Amino acid sequence: MGPGPSDVAPRVLASLARPTIGHLDPLFVALMDEIKELLQYAFQTSNELTLPISAPGSAGMEACFVNLLSPGDTAIVCQNGVFGGRMRENVERCGATAIMVEDDWGKPVDPQKVEAALKKHPEASVLAFVHAETSTGTRSDGATLCKLGHAHDTLVIMDTVTSLGGIELKVDDWGADAVYSGSQKCLSCVPGISPVTFSPRAVERIQARSHKVQSWFLDMQLVMGYWGGDSKRAYHHTAPVNALYALHETLVILKEEGLANAISRHSKNHRALVAGLEAMGLKMAVDEAWRLPQLNSVCIPEGVNDAQVRSRLLRDFDLEIGAGLGALAGKTWRIGLMGHASRERNVILCLNALETALKAEKFTLESGAAVQAATDFYQSM
Amino acid sequence: MGPGPSDVAPRVLASLARPTIGHLDPLFVALMDEIKELLQYAFQTSNELTLPISAPGSAGMEACFVNLLSPGDTAIVCQNGVFGGRMRENVERCGATAIMVEDDWGKPVDPQKVEAALKKHPEASVLAFVHAETSTGTRSDGATLCKLGHAHDTLVIMDTVTSLGGIELKVDDWGADAVYSGSQKCLSCVPGISPVTFSPRAVERIQARSHKVQSWFLDMQLVMGYWGGDSKRAYHHTAPVNALYALHETLVILKEEGLANAISRHSKNHRALVAGLEAMGLKMAVDEAWRLPQLNSVCIPEGVNDAQVRSRLLRDFDLEIGAGLGALAGKTWRIGLMGHASRERNVILCLNALETALKAEKFTLESGAAVQAATDFYQSM
Numbered sequence: 001m002g003p004g005p006s007d008v009a010p011r012v013l014a015s016l017a018r019p020t021i022g023h024l025d026p027l028f029v030a031l032m033d034e035i036k037e038l039l040q041y042a043f044q045t046s047n048e049l050t051l052p053i054s055a056p057g058s059a060g061m062e063a064c065f066v067n068l069l070s071p072g073d074t075a076i077v078c079q080n081g082v083f084g085g086r087m088r089e090n091v092e093r094c095g096a097t098a099i100m101v102e103d104d105w106g107k108p109v110d111p112q113k114v115e116a117a118l119k120k121h122p123e124a125s126v127l128a129f130v131h132a133e134t135s136t137g138t139r140s141d142g143a144t145l146c147k148l149g150h151a152h153d154t155l156v157i158m159d160t161v162t163s164l165g166g167i168e169l170k171v172d173d174w175g176a177d178a179v180y181s182g183s184q185k186c187l188s189c190v191p192g193i194s195p196v197t198f199s200p201r202a203v204e205r206i207q208a209r210s211h212k213v214q215s216w217f218l219d220m221q222l223v224m225g226y227w228g229g230d231s232k233r234a235y236h237h238t239a240p241v242n243a244l245y246a247l248h249e250t251l252v253i254l255k256e257e258g259l260a261n262a263i264s265r266h267s268k269n270h271r272a273l274v275a276g277l278e279a280m281g282l283k284m285a286v287d288e289a290w291r292l293p294q295l296n297s298v299c300i301p302e303g304v305n306d307a308q309v310r311s312r313l314l315r316d317f318d319l320e321i322g323a324g325l326g327a328l329a330g331k332t333w334r335i336g337l338m339g340h341a342s343r344e345r346n347v348i349l350c351l352n353a354l355e356t357a358l359k360a361e362k363f364t365l366e367s368g369a370a371v372q373a374a375t376d377f378y379q380s381m
Numbered sequence: 382m383g384p385g386p387s388d389v390a391p392r393v394l395a396s397l398a399r400p401t402i403g404h405l406d407p408l409f410v411a412l413m414d415e416i417k418e419l420l421q422y423a424f425q426t427s428n429e430l431t432l433p434i435s436a437p438g439s440a441g442m443e444a445c446f447v448n449l450l451s452p453g454d455t456a457i458v459c460q461n462g463v464f465g466g467r468m469r470e471n472v473e474r475c476g477a478t479a480i481m482v483e484d485d486w487g488k489p490v491d492p493q494k495v496e497a498a499l500k501k502h503p504e505a506s507v508l509a510f511v512h513a514e515t516s517t518g519t520r521s522d523g524a525t526l527c528k529l530g531h532a533h534d535t536l537v538i539m540d541t542v543t544s545l546g547g548i549e550l551k552v553d554d555w556g557a558d559a560v561y562s563g564s565q566k567c568l569s570c571v572p573g574i575s576p577v578t579f580s581p582r583a584v585e586r587i588q589a590r591s592h593k594v595q596s597w598f599l600d601m602q603l604v605m606g607y608w609g610g611d612s613k614r615a616y617h618h619t620a621p622v623n624a625l626y627a628l629h630e631t632l633v634i635l636k637e638e639g640l641a642n643a644i645s646r647h648s649k650n651h652r653a654l655v656a657g658l659e660a661m662g663l664k665m666a667v668d669e670a671w672r673l674p675q676l677n678s679v680c681i682p683e684g685v686n687d688a689q690v691r692s693r694l695l696r697d698f699d700l701e702i703g704a705g706l707g708a709l710a711g712k713t714w715r716i717g718l719m720g721h722a723s724r725e726r727n728v729i730l731c732l733n734a735l736e737t738a739l740k741a742e743k744f745t746l747e748s749g750a751a752v753q754a755a756t757d758f759y760q761s762m
Contacts, residue, residue, distance in 0.1 A: 005622060008401045016623060017398040020389045020571055022701050054573060055436035058618040059598045089597045184619055190401055192435060192573065192621025214595045216470050217440045235706075237439040238565055240573025241386060242397060243624060320403050325616075 001350055002322035003134050003295055004162070005184035005191045006338035008246075012189060015249035016242050023239040031248055032227065032239075038251035042164055042187070042259065043179060043197045045171035049220065050197040051227040052183070052247055054240050057161045060180030060194025062090055063218040064157045068126055068178055068202060070211040071095030075126035076117045076154070078109040080140070081133035082325050083159055091128075094214065099124060105133075105327040106297065108290045109140040111148060118152035127154040132163035134185075135325040137297035137334060139167065139290050146174040155202055161185060164195065165254055166266045166294035166338060177202040183243075186266065186294050188339030189250040193243050262339075266293040268381060269342045272374040273335065276351040279373035280358070280365050285332045294342065296335040297328070301363055306330050309357045317353035347374055382731055383703040384515050384676055385543070386565035386572045387719035389627075393570060396630035397623050404620040412629055413608065413620075419632035423545060423568070423640065424560060424578045426552035430601065431578040432608040433564070433628055435621050438542045441561030441575025443471055444599040445538045449507055449559055449583060451592040452476030456507035457498050457535070459490040461521070462514035463706050464540055472509075475595065480505065486514075486708040487678065489671045490521040492529060499533035508535040513544035515566075516706040518678035518715060520548060520671050527555040536583055542566060545576065546635055547647045547675035547719060558583040564624075567647065567675050569720030570631040574624050643720075647674040649762060650723045653755040654716065657732040660754035661739070661746050666713045675723065677716040678709070682744055687711050690738045698734035728755055 021028050032051075039050045053060045065087070069075060073096040077087045080103040091098040099121050101113045109129050118124065127149035131142045142158060149156035155177040163169050166186030171179050177199040184191035198206070198220065206213075206220055213219040217237065225234035254262060270293030274284060277298055285297035300306050306323065310333070313319040322334035335350060351370040358365060402409050420431045434441045446468070450456060454477040458468045461484040472479040480502050482494045490510050499505065508530035512523045523539060530537035536558040544550050547567030552560050558580040565572035579587070579601065587594075587601055594600040598618065606615035635643060651674030655665060658679055666678035681687050687704065691714070694700040703715035716731060732751040739746060 002403055005401050005403065005619060008623075013398040013400065013623075017394040019394065020386050020565075022383055022386065023572065025695075025701065055440060055598065056618045056621065059436060059440075062596065062598050086597065093593055093595050093597055182619065184401075190621065190623040191404065191619040192624055212474055214474050215443060216467065216474055217436065217443050237437045238386060238563065238572040240437065240571065240621075240624070242389075242394075242571040242627075243573055243621070246623075314406075320406065 001336045001341060001346060002320045003334045003336050004182065004338060006188045006336055007341040008188055008190055009253060009340040011253065012246050012249045016190065016246045018242070018245050020241050023241055024233060024235065028241065029233055031244065035244060035248050035251065036227070038248070038255060039195050039197065042195070042251060042254060043171045044169065044173065045197050047171065047197045047199055049203050049224060051223070052244065053194040053196055053218070054237060055194060056192055057180060057182035057194045058086070059218065060182070060196050061086065061159065062215065063196055063220065064178040064180050065090040065094055066213050066215050066218055067206050067220045068155055068157065069094040069096045070209065073126070074099060074121055074124045075128055076101060076114065076121060076124045078103070078114060078129035080107055080109055080136065080138060081105050081130065082135035083130045083133060087128050106136045106138055106286050108138055109145060111141060111144050114145060115148055118148060118154070122152070124154050126157055128157040130159040131169065132160065132167065132292050134162045134295060136286065136328060137292045137295040138286050139292050142169065142176070143174045146176050150175055155205060162292065162295055165262055167263060167292065171197055183247055183250070186339045187250045187254065188341065189247050190243060192240065193247050266337065266342050269293070269337050269344065269347050270296065272344070272377045273337060273347045273350065275377040276347065276370035276374035280351070280355060280370040285328070294336060294338045296337065297332045298335060299332055300330070304358065304361045304363055309361060312357045312360060313353050317349070319350065319353050344378060382717045382722060382727060383701045384715045384717050385563065385719060387569045387717055388722040389569055389571055390634060390721040392634065393627050393630045397571065397627045399623070399626050401622050404622055405614060405616065409622065410614055412625065416625060416629050416632065417608070419629070419636060420576050420578065423576070423632060423635060424552045425550065425554065426578050428552065428578045428580055430584050430605065432604070433625065434575040434577055434599070435618060436575060437573055438561060438563030438575045439467070440599065441563070441577050442467065442540060443596065444577055444601065445559040445561050446471040446475055447594050447596050447599055448587050448601045449536055449538065450475040450477045451590065454507070455480060455502055455505045456509055457482060457495065457502060457505045459484070459495060459510035461488055461490055461517065461519060462486050462511065463516035464511045464514060468509050487517045487519055487667050489519055490526060492522060492525050495526060496529055499529060499535070503533070505535050507538055509538040511540040512550065513541065513548065513673050515543045515676060517667065517709060518673045518676040519667050520673050523550065523557070524555045527557050531556055536586060543673065543676055546643055548644060548673065552578055564628055564631070567720045568631045568635065569722065570628050571624060573621065574628050647718065647723050650674070650718045650725065650728050651677065653725070653758045654718060654728045654731065656758040657728065657751035657755035661732070661736060661751040666709070675717065675719045677718065678713045679716060680713055681711070685739065685742045685744055690742060693738045693741060694734050698730070700731065700734050725759060
């Protein structure tokens with residue numbers, strides 16, 4: 001129950017262990033077609049260029065930036081946590097300029113600041129933001145930010161590593177142009193794969209490039225030759241065959257449950273967890289309006305030893321929760337309720353374990369109140 | 382029995398399906414330490430910076446080039462197949478100049494040409510070559526080429542995607558500086574991971590860089606923070622946890638068999654296959670001295686339909702062999718005997734299947750001669 005990798009369903013683990021077949025085998029090519037269609041469903045998009053990058057989310061991020069930026073370009077980058085900072089690194093390593101729009105960690109990206117930056121920098125060709133900041137547990141307003149970018153003629157890059165499959169995410173309705181995610185969060189697949197999708201406008205920009213993409217491995221014009229709609233698949237690199245079996249199984253599970261049901265399940269378990277944490281006397285670190293149901297940032301109470309509590313949870317309850325990152329290190333815990341792990345039994349396990357660990361820290365609380373509050377919440381549903 | 386991914390051992394597939402744990406979990410960190418040590422054994426190196434890149438071999442290649450080259454640098458690149466051409470792409474995308482040393486496809490890299498290029502280009506800071514060309518089944522003389530590079534003060538980048546675990550490869554003895562491989566060839570792990578190793582001289586060059594590595598994901602200074610010897614592991618990206626379980630199991634199997642035994646097994650099965658193919662009247666495409674035992678290039682006889690034979694093998698025998706690539710497309714087949722797939726039963730299966738498919742093509746041959754020749758070879762051992 002950390003910030004990911006989340007627990008992987010037994011069905012997905014079993015699919016991983018199927019015999020490896022060739023990456024150009026007709027059976028595997030048929031599986032690739034299904035993965036593409038299932039990813040379009042998950043992203044709510046009809047973008048042709050929708051596929052899994054054969055590497056973790058950080059490489060998915062890099063794929064978006066290196067394909068859409070050239071040296072000398074300007075990008076407006078919103079930062080309200082760790083991953084906005086990583087975006088800046090990517091922009092600068094492309095030889096482009098990053099105009100930073102900063103917000104406090106734990107607050108959403110402020111659209112007014114973004115609009116001001118867009119007005120001040122009409123030369124910007126890209127707007128980039130993180131939809132769901134994994135480092136803080138904060139959602140930003142994807143629809144509004146995409147709209148702002150388009151009103152000022154930028155392409156919009158959106159990080160959905162932690163949002164895909166966990167909260168509302170509508171790539172086509174919002175008009176995001178380059179969107180990347182990770183396999184190991186709300187999809188509950190094994191880590192190592194990054195689903196991406198590019199709008200037709202983004203594809204046009206890629207095809208019109210005069211400067212070669214600096215990464216051969218992530219050059220979407222080459223990747224398209226393997227993943228494209230053509231019947232003839234051109235070899236680019238050897239696909240991670242077994243990891244794609246797992247991604248496929250994961251997406252089939254999502255389709256079976258239905259995206260709307262998955263989203264409301266994440267919301268329900270989140271509210272139960274919050275009811276319990278509050279009954280325990282703990283405070284959430286993010287305003288209710290912007291909390292991520294799949295990643296719950298909790299303030300560590302004064303006098304409680306962060307590392308000791310996390311070690312005790314791991315040792316005595318086999319339970320991992322996440323530490324705070326960057327500006328929030330030592331100040332928050334991050335409790336994940338992602339994908340397959342977003343379940344009532346995990347909520348109860350976590351509340352009970354945390355209560356025990358906090359008692360050992362002499363944090364005063366009423367025994368059993370947290371679990372009771374969560375149980376009451378479930379019964380009220 | 383294509384050019385990889387090779388067949389994965391049941392033990393490795395089973396290890397893949399173990400429950401996913403966190404990439405910063407103490408148990409996982411201990412596994413990382415073991416993987417590093419096992420990779421040092423496989424590469425025959427004591428290089429501290431030895432680790433698996435969380436992406437396929439193409440990304441391992443890119444990691445070597447982007448970390449060792451800066452804009453304006455010069456690299457001498459040997460090409461005798463597909464992958465030398467990919468190296469050139471990497472050099473140029475770093476803003477560096479590639480001086481090409483070309484040899485015919487199916488011939489080894491010619492050390493005399495390399496020496497001439499090194500003399501003509503004293504400004505070159507890198508020499509790059511492919512030890513085992515997967516596109517042609519040809520070995521080049523790694524020891525001699527590394528020595529030449531050093532005599533002319535270049536760092537040496539060596540592609541060992543297909544050689545690691547299959548033929549002699551001595552990173553320290555030869556003095557290679559940046560070496561990458563793939564998980565899915567003679568290691569017989571699932572595809573998607575690229576083992577790399579960097580010499581202390583390479584690490585020095587990386588640490589002395591004044592120009593940031595263009596790839597954030599592949600920046601070895603950052604990757605080192607996670608994989609380094611420090612007790613404190615800094616989060617860089619989420620490691621592909623389950624794929625690393627599989628890599629670990631693969632390397633344990635290699636250690637159990639012993640590198641020398643694995644190499645002689647590859648050699649023995651190769652010689653049996655060649656005995657059978659020659660008894661069938663087929664010709665090998667590569668001179669005996671430079672043949673890769675793990676990847677056998679066979680000339681397609683006149684009048685035989687390449688695609689039809691491969692389709693028949695797949696349909697009737699569930700057997701994949703590789704097509705020729707680039708200059709050798711339509712002219713050769715590539716029969717893999719890699720890692721777990723390098724076994725007597727596969728040699729016999731392949732010879733028998735190929736005989737049947739060639740008969741359907743009206744290629745005249747003596748029934749059973751191929752299998753008999755291979756069997757005789759095994760009995761003579």
